[in-house]
Amino acid sequence: MAQAYSHGGRVAVHAHVQECGSENCACLKGGVGPTGSRTAEAGFQWLLVLSGELCPAAGMAGRGKLIAVIGDEDTVTGFLLGGIGELNKNRHPNFLVVEKDTTINEIEDTFRSLGSVPGSVAEANPSQHDPPLWDEIDSWQFLNRDDIGIILINQYIAEMVRHALDAHQHSIPAVLEIPSKEHPYDAAKDSILRRARGMFTAEDLR
Amino acid sequence: MAALDLRAELDSLLLQLLGDLEELEGKRAVLNARVEEGWLSLAKARYAMGTKSVGPLQYASHMEPQVCLQASEAQEGLRKFKVVRSGVHAPEEVGPREAALRRRKGPTKTPELQSSEAPRDPLNWFGILVPHSLRQAQASFWDGLQLAADIASLQNRIDWGRSQLRGLQEKLKQLEPGAA
Numbered sequence: 001m002a003q004a005y006s007h008g009g010r011v012a013v014h015a016h017v018q019e020c021g022s023e024n025c026a027c028l029k030g031g032v033g034p035t036g037s038r039t040a041e042a043g044f045q046w047l048l049v050l051s052g053e054l055c056p057a058a059g060m061a062g063r064g065k066l067i068a069v070i071g072d073e074d075t076v077t078g079f080l081l082g083g084i085g086e087l088n089k090n091r092h093p094n095f096l097v098v099e100k101d102t103t104i105n106e107i108e109d110t111f112r113s114l115g116s117v118p119g120s121v122a123e124a125n126p127s128q129h130d131p132p133l134w135d136e137i138d139s140w141q142f143l144n145r146d147d148i149g150i151i152l153i154n155q156y157i158a159e160m161v162r163h164a165l166d167a168h169q170h171s172i173p174a175v176l177e178i179p180s181k182e183h184p185y186d187a188a189k190d191s192i193l194r195r196a197r198g199m200f201t202a203e204d205l206r
Numbered sequence: 207m208a209a210l211d212l213r214a215e216l217d218s219l220l221l222q223l224l225g226d227l228e229e230l231e232g233k234r235a236v237l238n239a240r241v242e243e244g245w246l247s248l249a250k251a252r253y254a255m256g257t258k259s260v261g262p263l264q265y266a267s268h269m270e271p272q273v274c275l276q277a278s279e280a281q282e283g284l285r286k287f288k289v290v291r292s293g294v295h296a297p298e299e300v301g302p303r304e305a306a307l308r309r310r311k312g313p314t315k316t317p318e319l320q321s322s323e324a325p326r327d328p329l330n331w332f333g334i335l336v337p338h339s340l341r342q343a344q345a346s347f348w349d350g351l352q353l354a355a356d357i358a359s360l361q362n363r364i365d366w367g368r369s370q371l372r373g374l375q376e377k378l379k380q381l382e383p384g385a386a
Binding site: 066184193 | 223227230231234237238241242244245248260261262265266267268269270271272273274275276277283285287289290291327328329340343344346347348350351354355357358361362364365366368
């Protein structure tokens, strides 16, 4: 539920913390009570609308998370047909078409930040296109984006950045490996199933 | 006694994990089949419309997602994903429901207003009259998205079960150090 108030020329939008869910937004004014629970006042996040531009998190309030895709042309086109694509002047795209000349660094950067997509905002702003430092969290980093729930990636592309996938241990965004036209799905290579296979040792089953 | 309860809990968790793995394998096979159907339909559409008519050149410069993901947390660390579709246009229904004759020049409809509020169908990127194979491709990939959400939920459950299993195994080792 969102309520809008005009306040000194700026519009402040109340959004319930559970609906917005974006805790990395720089515009937020939130507070947590001494017991760790949110108080009635602190439980509302203030999303400031400045100069008519919406805070990216405001657009996501109550809308849910996105599905991102990194794959070959047919895979990306197909899933975009399914309706997952997001691209506007304020946001980075949530997809990457991997072609023959796409480098592994680009794929890896995209897996962490979608700003590596050709023609994206990152290319228009070279300073933002510099590979982020490991301890730097940009609001548009792919894995660190809190508006992405699932990343779909062709398995042959996942093999190129396997180390990055194996390092990803969080439940969200979930990473799903899917086959491609030239490379059928191989369960032996899937990160999730490899972890599951390593669950049991001979000792554990005694 | 506590060790016996732990073992029973371990067994039940293990059975649940194996069941989840089996379900995951089944859903994966269906997802792969849907995606392959989608590729085939895209190839047919490309054959009908031209090689360069179905690809990244047709992507819109402004896209809004028609499909979103609702993530809910059932227990700590256990997430469930659900795909939600927004802005679906209902086609105009003209049929036996109308008792009177339909006026040929009736009141102006406003589908344009509705379309400006709802996200634009990606099919429109490829033209007004698109071949049926492109619609079939869209349906296949849409089914694939539903399955992807189910698979993501299952993967999350398996990871959660794995961590629970490890925790229980540690507790068991502490209770029965000799058994290990």
